[in-house]
Amino acid sequence: MTSIDFTPTGVCSSNIHVELDDAGKTIERIEFAGGCNGNLKAISALVAGHDIDEVTPLLEGITCGQRSTSCADQLTRALRSARELATQEA
Numbered sequence: 001m002t003s004i005d006f007t008p009t010g011v012c013s014s015n016i017h018v019e020l021d022d023a024g025k026t027i028e029r030i031e032f033a034g035g036c037n038g039n040l041k042a043i044s045a046l047v048a049g050h051d052i053d054e055v056t057p058l059l060e061g062i063t064c065g066q067r068s069t070s071c072a073d074q075l076t077r078a079l080r081s082a083r084e085l086a087t088q089e090a
Contacts, residue, residue: 001028002086006078010069011035016078024086025051027079035071043072052079 002024006016013035019028027047032040047055056076064070 002082002089004078004082004085006074006081008069008071008074008078010067011064011071011074013040013071013074016071016075018078018082020052020079020082020086022086024083024090025053027052027055030075032071040071043075047075052083055079 001022002020004018006018007014008016013032015033017029017031017033019030020026021028027050030044030047032044043059056079059072060076062070062072
C-alpha cells in the first residue's frame with residue numbers, strides 16, 4: 001500500500017491523507033483534515049475502491065466559490081502525487 005499526506009493550497013482543508021493499493025492505481029482510503037466535514041466525508045466514501053483514472057477526470061477543475069480550486073480539485077493533485085510515489089517505490 002502507498003500512503004501520503006498531501007498539503008492542499010487555496011482551500012479550507014489543511015491535509016489530505018491518501019492510501020492506494022499496492023499497484024498504486026486504486027484508492028483505498030481518503031481522509032481530509034479541515035474543510036467542509038460532511039461533503040469531504042462523502043467524497044472520500046464515493047471514491048474509495050475506484051481507480052484514480054476514473055476519479056480524477058470527474059473532480060479535476062472543480063472550483064469552490066470564488067476560488068480557482070476546491071478540495072475535490074486538490075484531491076486530484078494528491079492522487080497523482082500518491083500514484084507517482086507508488087510508481088517510484090515499485
